[in-house]
Amino acid sequence: MLQYILLRLVRWIPGVILLMFIVYALMFFGGGDPVQIMFSREATDLFMPGNPRYEAVKEQLGLNRPFLVQFGDYLWKMLHGDFGMALTDGRPVARTLAAATPITISIALAASAIIAIVGIPLGVIAALNQNHWADNLILGGALFFWGIPTFVMAPLLMVLFCLELNLLPVPRGWHGVFDVNSIIPLTVAALRPMALVIRQARSAVLDVLSEDYIRTARAKGLPEWVTIIKHALRPVLTPVVTQMGVVMTNLLAGSLLLEIVFGIPGIGKLIRDGILNNDYSVLLGCTFVVLALVTLTNLLVDITYPILDPRLRSTQKGAE
């Protein structure tokens, strides 16, 4: 198992380097002059190319070196936890990331938990009532929410719950998952991807219910609830966990809109600010963190498979 995880990590490295390279190159050749960005709020004419002070800063930061040397230097420092300095505020990027990452992770985890706790049972209920009104209601509802973009849903919910019904305060910023301010952002984060999980759970249950082993379970005279919970739901978990992995990935990497709408200082907001300010050291740091989180999610999903399906367990035994 450990060997398997290590192998996965080793395979992950070339992908990381390639993606970092692409982002680095994009910013290097298209992101504007970093020295000008750094001093954009000060006397700009002092920091024009040709000015000795400009050249001195450039020399000092090593920005005169060739592209590949700079990239290699960046990777080397990254290995030691140094993501460089933000161009706009001069703070270390590592510290900024350390503040923003837990927020995005906790939103993704909380939303995933809501999706799993609400979405999977809804999918199962829909399957057990196939083509009846409950099924139609659940599927129709899922499709409805799937069709509403985050930036439409978020203001609508705020108008409804904060202004019209006056039930909740207007959410702004982030005060932890269990704060009353988090109800609306988490709802918005969970509603759309939940549609995917509901549909996946529903179709997986329908598939399993037509399997021969369900007929065997019934032929043994097991009560229907045992047949469903013990024999049907266990095999359903595999495809549902796969879908949950995709959902989790989307929540981690796609937090941009949600965080902008609610002013949450997570990775998404950092990415937006980085793009607006041409701050490529921040952008590169964000890219790396999102990449690491997505890979970690996929790794977790892969580790879950053998726990859920004994057939995969012995394949691994054989491979070791």
Added chain:
Amino acid sequence: MTRLIQNNGRGNIMGETLLQVTNLTTRFHSRGNLIHAVNGVSFKIDKGETLGVVGESGCGKSVTMLSMLHLLPPAARVVAGTAFFHDKDLLKLNSREMQRIRGNHIGMIFQDPMTSFNPVLTIGDQVGESLIYHNISNRAGAEKRVIELFRMVGIPDPEARLKDYPHQFSGGMRQRAMIAMALACEPELVIADEPTTALDVTIQAQIVEVVKDLRDRLGIAIIWITHDLSLVAGLADRIMVMYAGNVIEEATTEDLFDQPTHPYTLGLLAALPAFQASKNSKRLSSIPGSPPDLRAEPTSCPFLPRCSYAINRCAIEMPLAHEIPGNGSTPHSVACFVNTQERITVQ
């Protein structure tokens, strides 16, 4: 011809009727069409008796059995008939009452041991769970019983194999486990739905031996569904031949092999390698044509288009089962207007 028939030498423990099915009729609804899957099937089986049910794919063998146990897919409906198991009509039971019968009094062995086991649960769990849910024993007792059952059906090293998953068993072992599963609650009747079809010929013979041995030791009644006449020849007391949802011939095994009467039975026997008309013929004989479209309401003999004995009456009327003189202990009945033995029309 009797070469194939072995005397099972069990003496006569039969006589008391265990299951009496009368006029069982099942229909499927499929895209606006009505499929006449089972058309008034009647048969009975005594305690400890083995009944072979023979016919080609889609002739209603399995559907008949699944109808009785309420295991039909949602698109199917039993529209008429009774199935008395002891004094209870299985077709009138509600789902709770049926649950108490299934697995407990009537065991079922399915065709494909690969797909009939749940891949994510251990074999031991699946074999023993009916004991727990029929309140026969607790978890520890069920495990003990499973070990005993594994030994009975010839699974080596039962204590260890208990915790194995289905994919760790070979096809033959899985089918043995399936038999153990069907026998767990000591049912009076076991319905085996083509239990050897998915297995190698050598494994087939082993499984038949296991079942025969258990039947003789435990005195259970068996309904053995197959499309292989030669397989049931050495196993069944009586054989029922089905075609297009009808029972077309029923007789004791000896009688059926001695005096096969329905043209379809004759065709099936002629197709057996051991029954080839000429020993040096290079090809096995076969029945021309294919089974009828079950969407049409049956009004004439369903075998008519493939029958070489047909007379005019066959196209106008549905032949009903009637008894003909036989030499077995139970009547020999045939649903055909023609006496193929003498080619004389029966009036």
